[in-house]
Amino acid sequence: MKKKKAAAPPTALRHPNAIGIKEGIGYMFGDIGNLLVLTFISTFLKVFYTDSLMVGFDADKVYNDITVLFLVVRLWDAINDPMWGLIVDARKPTKDGKFRPYIKVVSIPLAVSCILCFLNISKFISNYTILLAFAYITYTAFGMLYTGMNIPYGSLASVITDDPKGRTLLSTFRSIGGGVGGAMPTLVGQALIYSKIEQADGTIASQFSDKRAFILVLAFSVASAAMYLTCLKTTKERIQSAPEKKKIDIKNTYGSLFKSLPFMMVMISGVLISGLLQFGSFSQYLYKNYFGDSNLGIFNTLCTYGPMAALILFVPKMVERFGKKELCVCGLCLSSAAAIFNAVFLPGKILYFVMQALIGLGYSFMSITNWAIVMDCIDYHEYTTYEKSESAIYAVYTFARKVGQTIADSGGMQLLKKTGYSDKLKDTISTAKGSVGHNIYRMCAIVPAIVYTLILILTIIYPLSKKKLIPIQEELQQRRAKALEESKQVATAE
Numbered sequence: 001m002k003k004k005k006a007a008a009p010p011t012a013l014r015h016p017n018a019i020g021i022k023e024g025i026g027y028m029f030g031d032i033g034n035l036l037v038l039t040f041i042s043t044f045l046k047v048f049y050t051d052s053l054m055v056g057f058d059a060d061k062v063y064n065d066i067t068v069l070f071l072v073v074r075l076w077d078a079i080n081d082p083m084w085g086l087i088v089d090a091r092k093p094t095k096d097g098k099f100r101p102y103i104k105v106v107s108i109p110l111a112v113s114c115i116l117c118f119l120n121i122s123k124f125i126s127n128y129t130i131l132l133a134f135a136y137i138t139y140t141a142f143g144m145l146y147t148g149m150n151i152p153y154g155s156l157a158s159v160i161t162d163d164p165k166g167r168t169l170l171s172t173f174r175s176i177g178g179g180v181g182g183a184m185p186t187l188v189g190q191a192l193i194y195s196k197i198e199q200a201d202g203t204i205a206s207q208f209s210d211k212r213a214f215i216l217v218l219a220f221s222v223a224s225a226a227m228y229l230t231c232l233k234t235t236k237e238r239i240q241s242a243p244e245k246k247k248i249d250i251k252n253t254y255g256s257l258f259k260s261l262p263f264m265m266v267m268i269s270g271v272l273i274s275g276l277l278q279f280g281s282f283s284q285y286l287y288k289n290y291f292g293d294s295n296l297g298i299f300n301t302l303c304t305y306g307p308m309a310a311l312i313l314f315v316p317k318m319v320e321r322f323g324k325k326e327l328c329v330c331g332l333c334l335s336s337a338a339a340i341f342n343a344v345f346l347p348g349k350i351l352y353f354v355m356q357a358l359i360g361l362g363y364s365f366m367s368i369t370n371w372a373i374v375m376d377c378i379d380y381h382e383y384t385t386y387e388k389s390e391s392a393i394y395a396v397y398t399f400a401r402k403v404g405q406t407i408a409d410s411g412g413m414q415l416l417k418k419t420g421y422s423d424k425l426k427d428t429i430s431t432a433k434g435s436v437g438h439n440i441y442r443m444c445a446i447v448p449a450i451v452y453t454l455i456l457i458l459t460i461i462y463p464l465s466k467k468k469l470i471p472i473q474e475e476l477q478q479r480r481a482k483a484l485e486e487s488k489q490v491a492t493a494e
Contacts (some may be wrong), residue, residue: 026234323466
């Protein structure tokens with residue numbers, strides 16, 4: 001008599017909305033598209049304004065007007081976030097879904113708006129008012145179109161899958177895409193946009209080339225549109241929106257948010273983090289007017305993204321063992337100490353970049369876990385109020401980040417003005433104490449030292465440690481399981 005074969009062990013059930021690496025990569029292309037244009041604008045637009053579009057006019061007036069420009073356009077950009085959110089939310093799904101149609105419609109106009117920002121019309125028009133108006137129109141158009149792309153793209157992940165593993169996969173690939181898209185414009189741009197010129201004393205200085213900038217922005221904008229369309233083709237919306245939404249009491253929702261210590265710490269940190277990243281674009285002036293080599297921006301980019309790339313595969317395991325807050329505090333201690341060293345000693349080129357690498361290494365933990373920390377705040381809000389308000393919290397946090405960018409651009413322009421920088425000195429190198437180059441170095445070193453220290457203090461105060469998150473997450477799991485069971489019973493009864 002033949003023995004019966006032993007039954008195969010049961011296999012884990014596959015989630016009905018599970019996704020694979022292919023779709024994770026497809027979603028990643030969208031954030032590459034986002035950062036290709038956003039980073040190019042953030043890094044080079046102010047230099048284009050000061051060194052090309054408005055050269056030859058009164059320096060004080062130019063800096064004041066550009067300061068106001070960044071203030072007005074950035075604040076409007078922050079305000080139109082919820083406006084775009086309402087537009088997207090009110091749209092009924094089409095055959096392509098609810099969010100993907102925006103990728104199809106907005107991708108090309110966004111690319112065109114980015115290109116127009118770097119069109120140097122001063123070669124044909126010498127009227128200052130027209131030049132300033134052109135800057136307002138093109139930069140505002142870019143900001144609105146970018147928001148019109150970023151909100152649907154960010155929301156897309158929630159409808160691609162509701163599988164926790166799938167969402168982790170999308171988040172990881174988005175981080176990778178953000179790193180690639182953020183690094184490419186600065187690496188390539190710093191290497192190719194600036195030309196070398198010899199000064200009267202024989203030293204070699206770096207000069208911003210508007211022609212090279214235009215060629216590069218054209219290339220990156222076309223590549224960005226291609227990335228968006230690739231994302232469109234390789235992703236699918238699986239989760240249908242609820243036909244009816246519970247009415248939210250906006251006053252109570254936002255009132256409870258601003259009473260939440262975790263959220264307030266994260267929101268203020270968001271202002272500082274985003275502002276600091278935006279302020280980093282002023283280091284171009286440091287490289288060309290103090291160190292005398294604009295290509296040093298490449299090393300700075302490597303110092304920022306290199307540690308992040310090295311750690312991105314290890315941080316999830318480290319978070320599981322130590323906790324997000326705990327890792328960020330340790331990392332920010334390193335970043336703050338290195339930034340303070342630069343501010344106090346203003347070291348030479350090699351030691352400066354050693355400190356920049358340490359800053360990048362320490363900040364990587366905050367950068368990689370940032371959105372996960374925001375999700376913890378969303379969970380905490382649900383835990384304390386019994387109300388799910390993901391979009392409200394996300395909108396306020398995004399607004400806070402844009403406020404930080406506004407402060408960095410507008411305040412940075414005023415600080416640059418105080419260094420004595422002008423179009424007559426834009427191609428010079430100076431290192432003597434009290435010179436323009438030396439003043440720029442002090443500006444670019446002191447601001448990060450202050451901001452990293454403030455972020456460290458806020459992170460220490462932030463109360464959601466690993467130990468405190470465990471009971472919150474367990475309680476929410478029980479609530480959600482109970483709610484799901486109750487909804488099944490109601491459906492059965494009907």
